[in-house]
Amino acid sequence: MTGSMLKKDEMLSSLYRLIYSGIIIFLLYVTGRGYLNWLENSPLFDIKSIKIEGSNYLSEKEVLRLSNLDIVKRVWDADLESAVESIKTYPFIENAEIVRRFPNRLEIKIKEKEPVALINFQGDLYSVDKQGLVLPTIPGRMYNLPVISGKFKGGIKIGSRISGSIADKGLFVIRTIITKHPYLYNDISEVFVNNDGNITIYTHNKGIPVKMGNKDILNRINYLWAILQEIKREKTVSEIKYIDLRFRGQVIVGMRT
Structure with missing residues (x-):
């Protein structure tokens, strides 16, 4: 077989491979287009x-x-x-x-958005999230949440954020408890803030007032957590009249007589 014939065979073989590849590509294209058309138009989807x-x-x-x-x-x-x-x-x-x-x-x-507290505003209770957004009341839902109370200024409107120092301080206490001592959250029934910004927390069990003052609240919440744990261990909650944490480095527990 001469060199020219070999070269001719190689060219034919390359042409066949090219045609075969083209046919395969064309069939894949047609099949793919058909599949896409099916995906786009089939009532199955x-x-x-x-x-x-x-x-x-x-x-x-x-x-x-x-x-x-x-x-x-x-x-x-x-x-x-x-x-x-x-x-x-x-x-x-x-x-x-x-x-x-x-x-x-x-x-x-x-x-x-989840409610974390109830605002006691002129005798009505409004649920608020951590940032003070007033949420709608869900019919039939029971709200076992701590109450923030005090003499709030201005009005209150669902869908708006409640403002003012009393609301801010009360929500700060709630957020701190949730973040630092989440188990303490269920032990709190009320956070009262007076016009001077002094905070009193009432426990859920027996309603013990805890005088927090208006400074160093984070550390005083830490003290409160430790005290309540000790009270639970000692089972002396019914004997306690009040807890005073207002004085630096001191924990005063008033006992019932």
């Missing part, structure tokens, strides 16, 4: 249900309206990131998560 969890402040209809998912037809068309950000614009929602459940369902999980 039409949204059949949207499950909503964790929403107490908003109805399901309101959640769907906020998320704009009520106008979306297919699971592929749902812009989940945009829907989450839109839901989070509602003042009583802390976070949201949306996931696709193929082939035709969406799930919305909502984390609402």
